[in-house]
Amino acid sequence: MVETESQQPIFEFSGKNMSLDFCNTIHDRASGSSRELLTSYERLLLWGQEAQILSEEEAKLLEKEAHHHKGEAAATLQQAIELREAIYRLFDATTQGTSPADSDLETFNSALSHAMTYSCIEAGPHGFEWGWQPEKRNLARPLWMVIRAAADLLTSEQLEDVRVCASDTCGWLFLDTSKNHTRRWCDMKSCGNRAKARKHYSQKKRAS
Numbered sequence: 001m002v003e004t005e006s007q008q009p010i011f012e013f014s015g016k017n018m019s020l021d022f023c024n025t026i027h028d029r030a031s032g033s034s035r036e037l038l039t040s041y042e043r044l045l046l047w048g049q050e051a052q053i054l055s056e057e058e059a060k061l062l063e064k065e066a067h068h069h070k071g072e073a074a075a076t077l078q079q080a081i082e083l084r085e086a087i088y089r090l091f092d093a094t095t096q097g098t099s100p101a102d103s104d105l106e107t108f109n110s111a112l113s114h115a116m117t118y119s120c121i122e123a124g125p126h127g128f129e130w131g132w133q134p135e136k137r138n139l140a141r142p143l144w145m146v147i148r149a150a151a152d153l154l155t156s157e158q159l160e161d162v163r164v165c166a167s168d169t170c171g172w173l174f175l176d177t178s179k180n181h182t183r184r185w186c187d188m189k190s191c192g193n194r195a196k197a198r199k200h201y202s203q204k205k206r207a208s
Helices: 018-023 039-052 057-070 070-094 100-118 141-154 157-161 188-207
Strands: 117-125 127-132 162-164 173-175
Touching: 018 070, 018 141, 018 173, 039 057, 039 070, 039 127, 039 141, 057 070, 057 141, 070 162, 070 173, 100 141, 100 162, 127 141, 141 157, 157 162
Parallel strands: none
Antiparallel strands: 117 127, 162 173
């Protein structure tokens, strides 16, 4: 069941970009014991709500649709995870200065081609803007904005600011928007503080 707004958030959003936050839906990615956070289609809908790309009403409608089409919902979840990993590897290749795998580009471009069939131009308060056709029962709907965000970032000057968290176990991606572009951690409150604590403990142990 999709949780309501009154409940505590489950997912973290420290990537500074929707597509990077989506890549970060696996905990301790770089460790030998990572933990999947998208464990069901309902969890994908919850992520969409917390990422503010789905309203509670839209999420409940998709949850109902998924209940009536369990096989399609399971396939969509699998597609989401495969897409997430392809997007992650594309950005990771950029951070390492290596060429992306053809298979990852094919996976992403196939998803992009599908998502863009539902895109449209709408009149907004300050001119024209991108929008989406009212396909509110399409189970892949939560992925469309993620795909668009990834495409925009991959083709922007900000691509060079994508980083991988310096933690040995984290592996999360983030957009370094710091003034000097020297940010090392996905979140200073978590990975950054743990690294500082380990360094302090190591120094104290050597001094004793």
